Amino acid sequence: MSRVAAADLVLLTAHGGADLDSALEASDQYSPLEGPDRGFARAMASAALRALGRIDLVLSGVLDRPLERIDPPVLALLRVGCAQLFLMGIQDYACVSATVEAARRWRPASRGGALVNAILRRAASEPRAFLEAPATSIWPDWLAAYIRSSIGEPAACAIAELQLEEPPIDLSLQRGERAADWADRLGATALPNGSVRLETGRPISELPGYAEGRWWVQDAGATLAAGILGDVRDKHVTDLCAAPGGKAMQLASAGAKVTALDISRQRLDVVKRNAARLSLPMTIVEADARGWRPEQLQDAVLLDAPCSALGVLRRHPEGAWRRDPADLARFPKTQASLLDAAWEMLRPDGVLSYCVCTPSPEEGVDVIEAAIRSGRWERRPIAPDETPGFSHAVTPAGDLLTIPPPALSVERASSEVERDLAASSVTSDVFFVARLVRRS
Ligand SMILES: C[S@@+](CC[C@H](N)C(=O)[O-])C[C@H]1O[C@@H](n2cnc3c(N)ncnc32)[C@H](O)[C@@H]1O
Numbered sequence: 001m002s003r004v005a006a007a008d009l010v011l012l013t014a015h016g017g018a019d020l021d022s023a024l025e026a027s028d029q030y031s032p033l034e035g036p037d038r039g040f041a042r043a044m045a046s047a048a049l050r051a052l053g054r055i056d057l058v059l060s061g062v063l064d065r066p067l068e069r070i071d072p073p074v075l076a077l078l079r080v081g082c083a084q085l086f087l088m089g090i091q092d093y094a095c096v097s098a099t100v101e102a103a104r105r106w107r108p109a110s111r112g113g114a115l116v117n118a119i120l121r122r123a124a125s126e127p128r129a130f131l132e133a134p135a136t137s138i139w140p141d142w143l144a145a146y147i148r149s150s151i152g153e154p155a156a157c158a159i160a161e162l163q164l165e166e167p168p169i170d171l172s173l174q175r176g177e178r179a180a181d182w183a184d185r186l187g188a189t190a191l192p193n194g195s196v197r198l199e200t201g202r203p204i205s206e207l208p209g210y211a212e213g214r215w216w217v218q219d220a221g222a223t224l225a226a227g228i229l230g231d232v233r234d235k236h237v238t239d240l241c242a243a244p245g246g247k248a249m250q251l252a253s254a255g256a257k258v259t260a261l262d263i264s265r266q267r268l269d270v271v272k273r274n275a276a277r278l279s280l281p282m283t284i285v286e287a288d289a290r291g292w293r294p295e296q297l298q299d300a301v302l303l304d305a306p307c308s309a310l311g312v313l314r315r316h317p318e319g320a321w322r323r324d325p326a327d328l329a330r331f332p333k334t335q336a337s338l339l340d341a342a343w344e345m346l347r348p349d350g351v352l353s354y355c356v357c358t359p360s361p362e363e364g365v366d367v368i369e370a371a372i373r374s375g376r377w378e379r380r381p382i383a384p385d386e387t388p389g390f391s392h393a394v395t396p397a398g399d400l401l402t403i404p405p406p407a408l409s410v411e412r413a414s415s416e417v418e419r420d421l422a423a424s425s426v427t428s429d430v431f432f433v434a435r436l437v438r439r440s
Contacts, residue, residue: 002037003102005030006044007076013045013318014052014079015072020045020318029106039201043166047083048076049317050163053144054137055082058129062122074112077103081120082130087164092124135160139313139320146325147310151359151403158404159359162427163314169204170428171196171215172223172246174278175253182215191426192389193227195220213278218246219312221402221428224390225302225355228382228400228435232256235299238345240289240338243267245274247302247355252280256300261285261292290341297347305335307356307363311402311430328360335367343376348440351380355433359403364432368399377436389426400433 012023081099084090103112135157136144179190233255239248242260381398384391
């Protein structure tokens with residue numbers, strides 16, 4: 001029963017605090033599902049989690065009691081029902097009757113079926129409550145306020161609106177492969193940065209080129225951090241926080257002599273598997289980057305530092321509900337000490353690519369400005385023509401922040417310039433990337 005499975009996934013994540021991957025493994029409602037039912041259950045759960053705060057706002061408006069007083073499994077079913085109504089285009093009648101049936105089967109004693117019937121009918125009759133809710137209401141209030149105050153209302157809304165859509169799957173290609181050719185073969189789209197974009201839901205490991213190791217999955221925006229290192233052929237490059245390995249694969253495919261280091265053995269196993277499938281040579285090291293030093297000074301270091309990951313919430317939306325403000329405050333210190341370690345690994349004039357997957361300035365530009373103030377680093381600004389598809393993301397200081405421009409959709413653009421920008425811009429997860437040079 002897909003709807004019960006979807007609700008169980010929402011229960012385990014939003015209520016139980018698990019991440020979605022663990023919930024997929026733990027759910028005894030999801031595990032017996034097969035084929036399309038599995039995909040449908042997962043899609044419903046992801047849609048509900050991507051819009052959770054906004055759905056709860058709608059439910060609060062039509063319920064006669066606070067959400068906390070609803071039996072948690074019934075609340076999870078209501079959330080999944082709203083995701084079908086407002087995000088998945090499922091007909092009101094089909095959605096209500098199937099969700100009521102799910103409640104009767106799953107929670108026969110709680111009279112959840114009657115409540116689900118009444119509440120989903122009311123929610124369906126007032127779609128404007130969802131459509132007109134503030135874009136950032138998808139997140140917990142404190143987080144929405146934090147993101148708005150950090151990057152401004154229009155940028156916060158642009159990220160929130162993108163989160164409502166099911167994210168695509170982007171592929172990075174081995175050196176020598178052409179994006180246009182793979183787009184043809186896979187029925188996908190070639191992006192200006194050289195990635196290939198697939199609609200979500202395709203069975204990755206069954207696609208042409210997977211077994212042969214011709215490509216790997218990596219968000220288009222994630223390619224920027226290695227891309228700004230330029231021609232790395234035969235250069236010694238260390239990827240300091242490498243797992244699961246997308247950027248290390250990119251560097252090795254471009255011909256660099258790569259050391260891929262990570263603190264997590266489990267995550268390094270994924271790097272090993274990826275490197276083997278792609279036949280890419282690299283030295284793999286399990287260590288804490290803050291204490292490890294290479295045998296020889298490096299030409300370049302890529303530091304994709306641990307961070308709050310607020311820029312990848314569209315792929316891991318439950319993350320918004322698993323964080324708290326204290327959690328965010330602990331990252332900048334770690335990021336600064338990893339940056340110090342990177343300095344010691346680089347040769348004079350060696351280049352650092354610093355990257356985090358969050359729009360939070362405390363973890364991005366503030367860390368970089370402090371490093372420059374220390375006198376040990378110099379910024380090497382990134383130019384718009386270095387990053388096809390992402391010229392909109394180059395900041396005045398010469399860093400990258402891949403927030404979709406507010407007028408990104410061609411339909412909404414209000415001038416020729418905006419229309420051109422919209423047509424040539426790639427949407428992606430949100431990354432901050434800066435390029436620094438180690439001063440001698
Ligand atoms: C954002 S992820 C890296 C993603 C990776 N660069 C990619 O492209 O696939 C951050 C990684 O940093 C690792 N990490 C966290 N603290 C670390 C430390 N002190 N030393 C080395 N790795 C660390 C984590 O295990 C995690 O795999």
